[in-house]
Amino acid sequence: MAKIPTPEELSNISFQPPAKGWMDTKPEFKEGCYCNAASPKWLEWLDYPYPRNWSVRDEDWKLPANWKEILLEGFDERLGRFRTLKLFMDICVRCGACADKCQFFIGSGDPKNMPVLRAELMRSIYRRYFTTAGKVLGKLAGARPLTEDVIKEWYYYLYQCSECRRCSVFCPYGIDMADLTILGRELLSSIGLNIEWTMASVGSCYETVGHIGATPQAYKDMIDFFAEENERVTGVYTNVTYNRKGAEILFIVPSGDYFADPGTFNYMGYLLLFEYLGLDYTISTYAAEGGNFGYFMSHEMGKRLNAKFYEEAKRLGVKWILGGECGHMWRVCNQYMSTWNGPADFLEEPVSPITGTKFENAKNHKMVHISEFTADLIKHGKLKLDPSRNAHIKLTYHDSCNPSRAMGLFEEPRYIIRNVVPEGNFIEMPSNTIREKTFCCGSGSGFNGDEYLEMRFRGGFPRANAVRYVRDKYGVNHLACICAIDRAVFPPLLDYWVPGMDVIGVSEMVGNALVFPNEIERTTDLRDRPLVGCEEAEEEEGGEIE
Amino acid sequence: MTDFFKLHFFIPLGIVLALIIIPYVGYMANQQLVLAVVIPYLAVLIFLEGLIYRVIKWARSPVPFRIPTTCAQNRSLPWIKKSIGEKLDNPETTLQVIGRMALEVLFFRSLFRNLTTKLRRPADHPEDAKLYYWSYKWLWLGAIAFHYTFLIVLLRHLRFFTETTPGFVQTIEHVDGWFQIFQPTVYLTGIILLAALTYLLLRRVYNPNMRYISLASDYFPLFLIMAIGTTGILMRYFFKVDITAVKQLALGLVTFKPTVPAGIGVIFYIHLFLVSVLFMYFPFSKLLHMAGVFLSPTRNLANNNRWVRHINPWNYPVKFHPYIEHENKYRQAMKEVGLPVEKE
Numbered sequence: 001m002a003k004i005p006t007p008e009e010l011s012n013i014s015f016q017p018p019a020k021g022w023m024d025t026k027p028e029f030k031e032g033c034y035c036n037a038a039s040p041k042w043l044e045w046l047d048y049p050y051p052r053n054w055s056v057r058d059e060d061w062k063l064p065a066n067w068k069e070i071l072l073e074g075f076d077e078r079l080g081r082f083r084t085l086k087l088f089m090d091i092c093v094r095c096g097a098c099a100d101k102c103q104f105f106i107g108s109g110d111p112k113n114m115p116v117l118r119a120e121l122m123r124s125i126y127r128r129y130f131t132t133a134g135k136v137l138g139k140l141a142g143a144r145p146l147t148e149d150v151i152k153e154w155y156y157y158l159y160q161c162s163e164c165r166r167c168s169v170f171c172p173y174g175i176d177m178a179d180l181t182i183l184g185r186e187l188l189s190s191i192g193l194n195i196e197w198t199m200a201s202v203g204s205c206y207e208t209v210g211h212i213g214a215t216p217q218a219y220k221d222m223i224d225f226f227a228e229e230n231e232r233v234t235g236v237y238t239n240v241t242y243n244r245k246g247a248e249i250l251f252i253v254p255s256g257d258y259f260a261d262p263g264t265f266n267y268m269g270y271l272l273l274f275e276y277l278g279l280d281y282t283i284s285t286y287a288a289e290g291g292n293f294g295y296f297m298s299h300e301m302g303k304r305l306n307a308k309f310y311e312e313a314k315r316l317g318v319k320w321i322l323g324g325e326c327g328h329m330w331r332v333c334n335q336y337m338s339t340w341n342g343p344a345d346f347l348e349e350p351v352s353p354i355t356g357t358k359f360e361n362a363k364n365h366k367m368v369h370i371s372e373f374t375a376d377l378i379k380h381g382k383l384k385l386d387p388s389r390n391a392h393i394k395l396t397y398h399d400s401c402n403p404s405r406a407m408g409l410f411e412e413p414r415y416i417i418r419n420v421v422p423e424g425n426f427i428e429m430p431s432n433t434i435r436e437k438t439f440c441c442g443s444g445s446g447f448n449g450d451e452y453l454e455m456r457f458r459g460g461f462p463r464a465n466a467v468r469y470v471r472d473k474y475g476v477n478h479l480a481c482i483c484a485i486d487r488a489v490f491p492p493l494l495d496y497w498v499p500g501m502d503v504i505g506v507s508e509m510v511g512n513a514l515v516f517p518n519e520i521e522r523t524t525d526l527r528d529r530p531l532v533g534c535e536e537a538e539e540e541e542g543g544e545i546e
Numbered sequence: 547m548t549d550f551f552k553l554h555f556f557i558p559l560g561i562v563l564a565l566i567i568i569p570y571v572g573y574m575a576n577q578q579l580v581l582a583v584v585i586p587y588l589a590v591l592i593f594l595e596g597l598i599y600r601v602i603k604w605a606r607s608p609v610p611f612r613i614p615t616t617c618a619q620n621r622s623l624p625w626i627k628k629s630i631g632e633k634l635d636n637p638e639t640t641l642q643v644i645g646r647m648a649l650e651v652l653f654f655r656s657l658f659r660n661l662t663t664k665l666r667r668p669a670d671h672p673e674d675a676k677l678y679y680w681s682y683k684w685l686w687l688g689a690i691a692f693h694y695t696f697l698i699v700l701l702r703h704l705r706f707f708t709e710t711t712p713g714f715v716q717t718i719e720h721v722d723g724w725f726q727i728f729q730p731t732v733y734l735t736g737i738i739l740l741a742a743l744t745y746l747l748l749r750r751v752y753n754p755n756m757r758y759i760s761l762a763s764d765y766f767p768l769f770l771i772m773a774i775g776t777t778g779i780l781m782r783y784f785f786k787v788d789i790t791a792v793k794q795l796a797l798g799l800v801t802f803k804p805t806v807p808a809g810i811g812v813i814f815y816i817h818l819f820l821v822s823v824l825f826m827y828f829p830f831s832k833l834l835h836m837a838g839v840f841l842s843p844t845r846n847l848a849n850n851n852r853w854v855r856h857i858n859p860w861n862y863p864v865k866f867h868p869y870i871e872h873e874n875k876y877r878q879a880m881k882e883v884g885l886p887v888e889k890e
């Protein structure tokens with residue numbers, strides 16, 4: 001793995017573009033800043049074209065002989081299918097309002113990470129092959145021929161865009177680089193260029209249980225373990241049923257919440273909440289992956305993975321689907337699910353069995369967000385909560401890109417947080433860095449790979465910077481979020497930029513605060529950390545074990 | 547100065563200068579009819595047809611997914627109330643979408659959010675690098691100033707095309723000319739138009755990243771509109787032309803009885819020619835953002851997917867992994883750990 005520069009070195013960012021024009025500068029594949037090529041086995045697994053062994057650092061990417069035709073045909077076809085593509089190719093005025101809004105530009109200073117220039121990488125090809133001016137005037141019209149170097153450039157920079165949509169918020173025409181990135185990546189896929197992390201995740205969860213390729217029995221083991229852990233910490237065993245027909249609700253979470261800390265603690269939180277309510281729900285070993293890395297490859301692959309949701313809901317005969325805390329899962333479920341795989345007319349309009357609240361806002365796609373569900377419970381006074389059990393948590397809240405700019409979920413998690421932590425423990429980051437203006441964690445859209453750490457740290461710099469601000473000023477020690485990718489990637493990011501911060505899911509804090517009638521005396525939180533006031537008892541106990 | 551900049555800056559500048567010389571030569575060669583009748587008609591024809599053609603071309607591509615950029619809270623539980631502003635930043639209904647679009651088109655709402663980002667890294671504490679964001683309204687102000695003055699100037703010209711000047715045009719003239727120290731009345735809009743254009747041009751040239759992204763197609767309209775504005779101002783205040791004759795010509799054009807009155811100065815022909823070029827250029831350039839903004843799927847749709855299904859006209863079935871294959875693969879193991887199965 002590449003050596004990561006120190007934070008001091010990394011923050012030495014120059015915003016001065018190179019002397020040569022952008023069409024004449026080739027991308028330099030810097031160690032730590034590009035994603036590895038996907039191995040052929042995943043492509044074969046998924047019927048993706050041109051599986052082969054290749055490496056980004058190779059001169060020859062072993063493209064198919066007719067790659068140019070394939071790519072241009074694909075471009076043409078997409079121009080006919082997506083109004084976004086056609087319009088966004090034509091109407092940008094290069095006003096530059098989007099330029100310094102992208103965290104990858106802020107963190108790298110590389111001008112091709114300005115959304116406008118990232119788009120120009122594609123636009124220049126569009127002009128050359130699909131507009132008269134471009135055909136005739138060439139470079140003067142901002143057009144350039146399609147060469148292998150252009151493809152390499154696309155690969156480099158389309159995988160330095162996390163599809164976060166921050167640029168789209170500021171663009172006067174709503175030009176959404178995220179949409180262009182998706183389509184550009186589709187084109188790259190069409191000539192056999194994919195990244196390993198995404199492909200491996202998709203390949204695994206396509207046929208097995210989740211991104212890590214677990215088996216149903218291993219999956220069950222993990223969840224059962226959480227139930228036992230819950231019993232150990234709270235005295236309450238949290239019953240779970242799997243693949244149970246006739247359950248009222250199918251619960252789907254991203255696998256990040258069951259295979260790695262701190263997501264696992266969030267899973268414990270979900271289970272505690274459901275046990276508390278006596279909810280009639282089940283989880284599936286088939287629709288076991290809420291995350292959808294397919295969407296980071298193509299609309300089609302996104303659809304292929306998402307199909308499992310409704311399939312399983314139908315097979316089990318549930319009434320509606322409850323979704324856990326996951327960023328892009330919710331983007332997919334909000335923006336695409338019912339269009340791709342609906343209508344979900346075999347499901348019912350979701351109603352909370354506890355409060356009777358009708359989720360009218362979800363009456364089409366029939367899926368409720370855990371934060372909506374929980375906020376509704378709290379509002380109706382259905383949960384006995386003891387915020388003091390989260391007193392050791394002084395937190396700020398990270399709005400994940402997807403629920404923010406591709407859905408609009410802002411208030412529900414905040415409402416929950418205010419009810420589960422003591423007053424004054426929740427501090428917002430500066431207003432230009434939250435809500436619709438939130439910064440990406442730097443690792444969205446398939447960037448979790450370790451080979452990519454430097455770029456992740458660069459992209460995550462603006463977010464980390466805002467976290468540091470509230471840490472230094474208010475002593476914040478936790479970053480809360482409702483996204484599994486966040487929970488996976490923030491710990492290393494914050495360790496790097498803002499040491500001493502913990503990352504926590506909202507449902508984990510709910511689990512901490514929930515007061516069960518039959519619970520044992522709670523001295524620790526779900527992570528076995530002593531509660532405020534119980535620190536000594538904990539130490540004594542620790543001594544005994546030794 | 548990079549080659550890239552030279553190419554994209556000086557060629558459009560040269561072209562605009564050439565566009566000034568062409569009508570001058572034409573005038574000298576007594577081609578007034580071509581300059582004042584043929585070319586303007588052609589320009590309007592190209593403008594209209596081009597505009598319609600381009601809009602139809604966009605509209606022919608469907609909107610497969612409903613993907614508005616949500617810039618505020620979405621519809622949620624009934625007690626989560628949204629302010630008017632939030633409704634317009636994340637619209638739920640067609641009415642709210644219209645509101646959002648009106649804000650975008652009339653007030654450049656999104657541009658109004660503009661921020662500027664600064665990295666401060668003290669030399670003696672490089673570990674203390676901090677990012678700062680400020681609201682940055684200059685671009686918004688420049689853009690608004692340019693577009694509105696352009697619009698007003700355009701509307702003021704209606705007095706040439708109508709027998710009796712419409713009331714609203716008179717009002718505009720009145721307000722615009724409140725600054726009545728000079729004779730003839732100085733219209734502020736003309737001055738602001740040029741000032742705003744100068745600002746937009748300077749930021750392109752002086753901001754290194756703006757210069758890096760700017761293409762000939764960005765400089766050309768700025769030069770062209772500046773040339774139009776400048777010739778207009780020159781004509782009004784310095785090289786006066788016979789206004790009655792101009793009005794006669796303009797009326798002739800709109801009533802399809804074109805005449806070319808004698809005695810109109812060359813500066814007028816230059817001005818008119820440049821305007822004609824702008825019209826002809828419009829449908830094939832980024833200026834089309836005027837129409838495009840209305841079609842943008844991230845702005846002109848309600849964020850209502852969760853309660854109203856959006857149809858993709860080319861939705862096609864895809865291959866996915868069906869449940870039964872999942873079970874076939876793991877049946878034995880599933881049974882062993884007590885997971886229910888379809889087939890024993």
Ligand code: HEM
Pocket residue numbers: 093094095172650651652654657685688689690692693696746747764767768833835836837839
């Ligand atoms: C519905 C009508 C229109 C809207 C909403 C609109 C909006 C905008 C916005 C938001 C910008 C970006 C800010 C800027 O760079 O100034 C812009 C740029 C521009 N617009 Fe418009 N516009 C419209 C019509 C027009 C028309 C009719 C023209 C002229 C013929 C025009 C010419 C320009 C030019 C030249 C720029 C680029 C300025 C630069 O280089 O920085 N626009 N427009």
Ligand code: SF4
Pocket residue numbers: 091092093094095096097098099115116170171172173174175
């Ligand atoms: S903000 Fe929009 S119009 Fe302006 S440069 Fe960026 S993409 Fe183009």
Ligand code: SF4
Pocket residue numbers: 101102103104113114115118160161162163164165166167168176177178181
């Ligand atoms: S979508 Fe996000 S990451 Fe991609 S260009 Fe826009 S701001 Fe940058």
